[in-house]
Amino acid sequence: MPKVTMPQLGETVAEGTVTKWFRAVGEPVDKGEALFEVSTDKVDTEIPSPAGGTLTAILVPAGQTVDVGTTLALIDEEPGESATGSSTTEGTARGDRSTRRSPVSGRGATASGPDGDQGPARLSPVVRRLLAEHHLEPGDVVGTGPGGRLTREDVLAHVATTSAPTPEASSPVSPVVRRLLREHGLGPDEVTGTGPGGRVQRRDVEAAAASRATRPRDDEVVPFSTIRRLTAEHMVRSKATSAHTLMVREIDYENVERIRRRHGPPFKDREGHSLTYLPFNAVAAVQALGEFPYLNASVGDDALVVHGAVNLGIAVDLDGQGLVVPVVRDAASLSLREMAAHVRALATGARSKRLTVDDMSHGTFTITNPGPYGTLVTGAIINQPQVAILATDGVRRKPVVVAGPDGEELIAIHSIGLVALTFDHRVIDGAYAARFLARLADILETRDWANEL
Secondary structure (H helix, E strand, O other): OOEEEOOOOOOOOOEEEEEEEOOOOOOEEOOOOEEEEEEOOOOEEEEEOOOOEEEEEEOOOOOOEEEOOOEEEEEEOOOOOOOOOHHHHHHHHHOOHHHOOOOOOOOOOOOEEOOEEOOHHHOOHHHHHHHHHOOOOHHHOOOOOHHHOOOHHHHHHHHHHOOOOOHHHHOOOOHHHHHHHHHHOOOHHHOOOOOHHHOOOHHHHHHHHHHHHOOOOOOOOOOOOHHHHHHHHHHHHHHHHOOEEEEEEEEEOHHHHHHHHHHHHHHHHHHOOOOOHHHHHHHHHHHHHHHOHHHOEEEOOOOEEEOOOOOEEEOEEOOOOOEEOOEEOOHHHOOHHHHHHHHHHHHHHHHOOOOOHHHHOOOOEEEEOOHHHOOOOOOOOOOOOEOEEEEEEEEEEEEEEEEOOOOOEEEEEEEEEEEEEEEEOOOOOHHHHHHHHHHHHHHHHHOOHHHHO
């Protein structure tokens, strides 16, 4: 019977959190289809089923964090071929309780197989423990082992497919906890258990009651997701590590805007997506980094590690659920059209949870792009161990002073925006950062972009 295990999602990843199962016990699954979702400190991703058949047991429920290689579930590649026959298997998958009990016995009777009575002596210690934990009798569960003997997987499958299990049945609580729950008007599902296996304990109820008492009744408490919690930890650590300094530069995007107006419609027809400001900013930043390499670096052991290649991270918002930074590898080799395609593919992959940890690794410089929401200035937090991050804010049509044909000053309407560089002042001085921003502005305002489309 094939095992589903926690995959290795990156060379530095040692554990993962199962956040969602897409199939329930007893349901068929095809090889290669998304079976469950895993969250790590770098990425949320959907994991395909390693085999086709019937999902017979889920051993690690959603919300639990386990080490790489841990068995998560079991798949039967030949559904319906157990010793009890195909009709029994189908009944188990449907959750039909009539197939789970002996036709001549009610709850409390022992199950009978072809070779006779299955009394307590025939049950393994593991099966007896599981039956007791879930308040089951042997006659409640159909055995699929030799001679109809109950197996661990049979009990787990029965528990998972029984309709509307009560919280108390799946995670029993002590009489003291039940009394406290009643006194405070709480249900077991409203309290996060910190005991073994997530069991609700007295201190958990008291903490939940105290928390509710200190806030209005209509407030909603939204627990941090794995990616939100790890992002928070990473950001706090970054602020504590680097001497963050912000520098802002105004950019005249009129040169870029003329290219977008002229080439935008045919580009969208050809590529299937709009030509935004982001790939222009990305290409210009990569070119400027070639001339200011200390910004394409990371902090090592009492030294600055200057990277030979520019691996450009692009921050992607997951619809408010978190932020990830997929990486465009060797970005200096890409034209404007190629950069636009790479950025689009990575953003789409991140939002559909199709990227791997490797897609998020080895970045050397990061761009965050809140500009589409009309932001003015964004002081982003450095993505450690990098030394800088560039925020590209909103672009607006504004009156500006320009030089006329004879050198006179004229007022014109141009597309103007701000870019904000957050850099680590431990290793970069303000003058160096200012020269980088000046070069970035020059590239955006004068480069012949038309030749790259």
